[in-house]
Amino acid sequence: MQIHVVQRNDTLFRIARTYGTTVDEIVEANEIPNPNNLVVGQAIVIPIVGRFHWVQPGESLWSIARRYNVSVQELAAVNRISVDQPLPVGFRLYIPPAPRRRAEFNAYVEPRGTTVAPALEESAREAAPYLTYLAPFSFQAQRDGSLREPLLNNFPAIAEANNNVLMMVITNQENDQFSAELGRILLNDMAIQERFLNNIVAAARRRGFRDIHFDFEHLRPEDREAYNQFLRRARDRFRQEGWLISTALAPKTREDQPGEWYEAHDYEAHGQIVDFVVIMTYEWGYSGGPPMAVSPIGPVREVLEYALTEMPAAKIMMGQNLYGYDWTLPYRPGTVARAVSPQQAIQIAARYRVAIEYDVTAQAPFFNYTDEEGRRHVVWFEDARSIQAKFNLVKELNIRGVSYWKLGLAFPQNWLLITENFEVVKRPS
16 A cells, blocks of 8 residues: 655546556545545545555665665565666655554543444444454543443444453543542552452443453552552452453553553553553643644654563553644633544545645644634544554554544545554464
């Protein structure tokens, strides 16, 4: 596969002819929302095997081979040229596909309200072939050790049909907010904790969960070791059932990082206790904050590199957002940005006829527009380029895989790129 960035005067017909494919194949693969109104700067995944490279000034067969991690001899052979042949600028080379490495993928799915929207269930069904785990969000712990179950509907059946491990996500949420007091009770009252564990086991057996995933946030700093001890106790209990145990961790860059979201998350201990962790490497740009990329590559790298000093790479899953935000400018504290899917972002850019720009430092696309009422906006989102940059980081650091927050926001290019870069690990029951 290849990523093409739309240039001025590009059409899908011209793009398809350039890469030896068809308009229909490109539109279908990308679910292009604006086929007759392409946006300058819009990234499109070209559904071909391998990719093409047009020789630039100063390049040689050797430098191109090194760039794509292929031998000079193989590159010359597949293009039927001599190893020593000079390459004119503009000469087209075919680059064979790179070997894929095995990786695990998780996606959270969050039903809201009293029913599961058919579109959300369909989103899970479409994503499941590319997933190792499917994670309905969430079982909410109660102060007496009981559980409030989420709407599950057909999610267990979807997971079973696609050899996904059904992940039982358990949170310390009350009224949809993480509660330090609820965490204190569950982690320190041993009678309630025993009841809590019993209820988890009963629910997991009944529903077919095979990974128990604790997303405990906003805990008191003094409950750090109590959380570690609870996880050890839970791990020993779940191993008797043959289940995995995992946790969600705030994105830290040092062991003693201050802040109510960080201090109770002990990277070293979690790395020793649980089977894997999901590090929430997103929300630098968030709905209530100033405009910026949601998961800029630099801060994401910094968090993952710190995590590698505390735990094995094979236990780390990088968190990745499937959404962006549309901020009204000028930003004022207390205002809330609107969440948008990558597909919606492209539609907005097409509607207002503005070009999409790409921040190479953050490795993220963005654009500005003015709405009908004269209000200025900026939109930061994800596209094929930003996801490929994250996949390159996953491969470079050799970590376990990627965990998505959350399904229900259309981003077909993400799933195309998974198949290009990785062999998805499946764990049939």
